[in-house]
Amino acid sequence: MQYHLNGFKPGNYQVRDEARVPATPPPLVDLPKKVDVLIVGCGPAGLALARQLSEFADIQTCIVEQKSGPLLFGQADGISCRTIEIMEAFNCSELLVKETYQLHQNAFWEPDAEHPEQIKRTHKVPDARLGLSEFTHGVVNQARLHDLLLDGMASSVTHLVPHYNRRLLELEVDANLTQDLNAYPITATFERNDASQSAKVEVVQARYVVGCDGARSAVRKNLAIELQGDSANKAWGVMDVLVVTDFPDIRVKSFIQSKENGAVMLVPREGGYLVRLYVELDLLDQGQRASTLNLGVEEIIAKAQLIMHPYQLEVKEVAWWSIYEVGQRVADRFDDRPLDQADNLIPRAFVAGDACHTHSPKGGWGLNTSLPDTFNLGWKLAAVLQGRADAKLLQTYATERRKVAQMLINADREMSALVATRPSAKQGAAASKTDTGDIEKFIARQNGFIAGTSIQYDPSYLCTGQEHQHLATGFNIGQRFHSAKAIRLADGRPVHLGHLNKADGRWRIFAFGDSQNPLNQGSALHELIQFLAQSAHSPIKRYTPAGADIDAVIELFTVLQQQTLSIEQMPELLWPAKGKYGLRDYEKLFRTDEHNDIFDQRGINRSQGCMVIVRPDQHIATVLPLTAHQELSAFFDRFMLA
Numbered sequence: 001m002q003y004h005l006n007g008f009k010p011g012n013y014q015v016r017d018e019a020r021v022p023a024t025p026p027p028l029v030d031l032p033k034k035v036d037v038l039i040v041g042c043g044p045a046g047l048a049l050a051r052q053l054s055e056f057a058d059i060q061t062c063i064v065e066q067k068s069g070p071l072l073f074g075q076a077d078g079i080s081c082r083t084i085e086i087m088e089a090f091n092c093s094e095l096l097v098k099e100t101y102q103l104h105q106n107a108f109w110e111p112d113a114e115h116p117e118q119i120k121r122t123h124k125v126p127d128a129r130l131g132l133s134e135f136t137h138g139v140v141n142q143a144r145l146h147d148l149l150l151d152g153m154a155s156s157v158t159h160l161v162p163h164y165n166r167r168l169l170e171l172e173v174d175a176n177l178t179q180d181l182n183a184y185p186i187t188a189t190f191e192r193n194d195a196s197q198s199a200k201v202e203v204v205q206a207r208y209v210v211g212c213d214g215a216r217s218a219v220r221k222n223l224a225i226e227l228q229g230d231s232a233n234k235a236w237g238v239m240d241v242l243v244v245t246d247f248p249d250i251r252v253k254s255f256i257q258s259k260e261n262g263a264v265m266l267v268p269r270e271g272g273y274l275v276r277l278y279v280e281l282d283l284l285d286q287g288q289r290a291s292t293l294n295l296g297v298e299e300i301i302a303k304a305q306l307i308m309h310p311y312q313l314e315v316k317e318v319a320w321w322s323i324y325e326v327g328q329r330v331a332d333r334f335d336d337r338p339l340d341q342a343d344n345l346i347p348r349a350f351v352a353g354d355a356c357h358t359h360s361p362k363g364g365w366g367l368n369t370s371l372p373d374t375f376n377l378g379w380k381l382a383a384v385l386q387g388r389a390d391a392k393l394l395q396t397y398a399t400e401r402r403k404v405a406q407m408l409i410n411a412d413r414e415m416s417a418l419v420a421t422r423p424s425a426k427q428g429a430a431a432s433k434t435d436t437g438d439i440e441k442f443i444a445r446q447n448g449f450i451a452g453t454s455i456q457y458d459p460s461y462l463c464t465g466q467e468h469q470h471l472a473t474g475f476n477i478g479q480r481f482h483s484a485k486a487i488r489l490a491d492g493r494p495v496h497l498g499h500l501n502k503a504d505g506r507w508r509i510f511a512f513g514d515s516q517n518p519l520n521q522g523s524a525l526h527e528l529i530q531f532l533a534q535s536a537h538s539p540i541k542r543y544t545p546a547g548a549d550i551d552a553v554i555e556l557f558t559v560l561q562q563q564t565l566s567i568e569q570m571p572e573l574l575w576p577a578k579g580k581y582g583l584r585d586y587e588k589l590f591r592t593d594e595h596n597d598i599f600d601q602r603g604i605n606r607s608q609g610c611m612v613i614v615r616p617d618q619h620i621a622t623v624l625p626l627t628a629h630q631e632l633s634a635f636f637d638r639f640m641l642a
Helices: 044-053 081-089 093-099 142-154 218-222 297-307 366-385 391-419 436-445 447-451 466-471 524-534 539-543 629-637
Strands: 034-040 061-064 105-111 119-126 166-173 186-192 201-211 227-229 234-245 253-257 263-268 274-283 313-326 329-331 349-351 485-488 494-496 507-512 554-560 589-591 610-614 620-624
Touching: 034 044, 034 186, 034 366, 044 061, 044 142, 044 366, 061 201, 081 093, 081 142, 081 366, 093 142, 105 436, 119 436, 166 201, 166 218, 201 218, 201 366, 218 349, 234 297, 253 436, 263 297, 274 297, 297 313, 329 391, 366 391, 391 436, 391 447, 436 447, 466 620, 507 524, 524 539, 524 554, 524 629, 539 554, 539 629, 610 629, 620 629
Parallel strands: 034 061, 034 201, 105 253, 201 349, 507 554, 554 589
Antiparallel strands: 105 119, 166 186, 186 201, 227 329, 234 274, 234 313, 253 263, 263 274, 485 494, 485 589, 507 610, 610 620
16 A cells, blocks of 8 residues: 655544545543543553453443544554564454554665765564464554554444543542452542633542553552662654655665764555664763754754765755663563562552653554553453452463563664764773674564564463463463464464454364364364363363353364364364344364464464463463363362352
């Protein structure tokens, strides 16, 4: 898709440039007095959480934003493979893929050995993230991702829309009420900041609150949570521009290092014409802010032109620009529990996204870490609020996501040092300069983390069974379910199994059949199906409410090795009757693709088969033998409520 030819215009990219207009903010209405979950902030973390909770009619959610309306132009525009996988869980990956500018190559530029005042391309390489997912890493206006989440919220059963023009004045957590799950221990006081009703104060009581309100988070400050880490020590300029240039790699992600003038990181943008430039500026003194440099976009443009000599760079339009400081910090806590009592208390207030980890934007990790933060938290909040899981489940959010945030900070610190041509204050003036080869090695080494596909949660009661990992070596316990295709038995259609893991709060059991015919009563798969369908210890029987569909809480999918079986031969549990009419669900039973066999692709033991248990956030909880009926029951019994 191409757009922005005659100037940048925000809005829906499915509308021609000439007719595109920004979305209209919803009308102002009073905030509710009491809610189950209060979300502060309409960034990617807040909207991903609201989108997930909007699917539950029995959970009242309120999302509040200080700005006057939806985002028009984003700053965090890199979209990782993992983020698109999550958007597929919300049923909206197709439009994101269509609009995203996909990054397939990296180019590296250094000073020309013969003419060191000029830059020269050293080499190009395929992007290291290719093949880690069925999706490709790319770039799109952050506002478009927000639009997709907002549209899904508005179209959900709860018709959830944000409340704009609200500034958080005060947040109180009543410590005497936090361990009473029926109580509303959160009191939030907001002030309207719109022109018509400015200074009007509104008070909301909530069972839970989640601060997704950015690096200067008012929620974090009210909870007395501290950011720890390095302060800013180097300034960079960033701008999205429409340019006329003879630089040959203007549509390739490029790392450019000059001899004396600094560095540029170039990222082509969606639409075919827009491009983002990160331009190295000056070192900062201790405690100095980039705003004190008194630089404007003209200085950023001039510096970029100097670095990219001998190539011409004529900027025709600046869509957006900023100057930022490089600093890496992470919150000491991700929820309201005191550090010395974390194991004994149920958290009721949380921080997510930039509110608990800040870093430079060059790696494109901000949005791609913030959105998975609340994708992790959302299903846990829903399960506790609906009485389906023990409230101790909420403790695992901080445990799992703070480790990821620390990995992010460490990776960003390393990349920031590599991309810069001059040492930071932390490195010291005598530090040796790195070349673009070091950047290439870093990208190759960190490609799974950059893509979001190698994020792995540590062993716990939610990520267990490592002794059975050999049964499915390509489905790593703790990592996200790495999708692959299988053939749907009912109609022969190839289907990505990962796309079955929707953001609806349900668990999934993927049963990969053993080498025996599943119709034989002695086969491991046949006995597993009998256990799940009939035993009082079956987690499907135990945790599915009376009168609900058989897959309302735990959904079973089965993949067979045998090619000649037909669906009508199979037990009812594999194609169950559902809904008020008892209609058959024909989309739960698969066979392997003869040409792209998932057993081979994901290292599944053909003789024994296995079960792969997938959490509602698409991460693999455990791998078990088909015969491990007792272990399967014990896994769910640790945290689920009958």
